Amino acid sequence: MKPFLLAASTLCCLYFTVSCTKSNAVPTRDTTIVINRDTVYLSPKHSVTGLWVGSYFLDRNVTDSFLYQFAIRPDGLIYTIGSGTNQTAGYASGPWTLNGVQFSATLTTMAGVAVENIQTITATYDSVGGRLYNGIWIDTRGNGGQTGTFSVKKVQ
Missing domain, CATH: 2.40.128.120 (Quinohemoprotein amine dehydrogenase alpha subunit, domain 2)
Known part of the structure; x- marks a missing residue:
């Protein structure tokens, strides 16, 4: 039972490590980066209005x-x-x-x-x-x- 549990735990850790995606967004001069966990939001500093x-x-x-x-x-x-x-x-x-x-x-x-x-x-x-x-x-x-x-x- 212990070898099965070890194999299942290893597969779960590997799955979560590989499936986690992160944005590769490159900030431009016209944006400010706001990071919220794994998501990157690009927001303007000054609204056009x-x-x-x-x-x-x-x-x-x-x-x-x-x-x-x-x-x-x-x-x-x-x-x-x-x-x-x-x-x-x-x-x-x-x-x-x-x-x-x-x-x-x-x-x-x-x-x-x-x-x-x-x-x-x-x-x-x-x-x-x-x-x-x-x-x-x-x-x-x-x-x-x-x-x-x-x-x-x-x-x-």
Whole structure:
């Protein structure tokens, strides 16, 4: 009986040792590792939702910067304010998406603007630094098809 018990115990220990799997997840710069027993969870330090402030540039005038502010909401909407080149402010809103680290949104000017402008924006999301960088904006309707760049940092 003792040899059978020893063999069964050895087989059980071997089975549990071999069957235990661990994640080989490699952390990226945009994540924080949280370990819970044998499971590794990758979590962003800064959520993409919140208040973001920075500046934008026109491609035709890269020396002057203008205020750009985003309120990215968890319901999938973004509201923006941009200081205009004619000492005015432009307000827009629309849906946003985050695919990995690629952030994008389609913005439409809000009520009160004579010519409706539609703008697409894309940027790289850095959850560790709390920033959207390498941003590109394109006026796809209205404003004469202007283009430019932007960068914003999360403030809240």
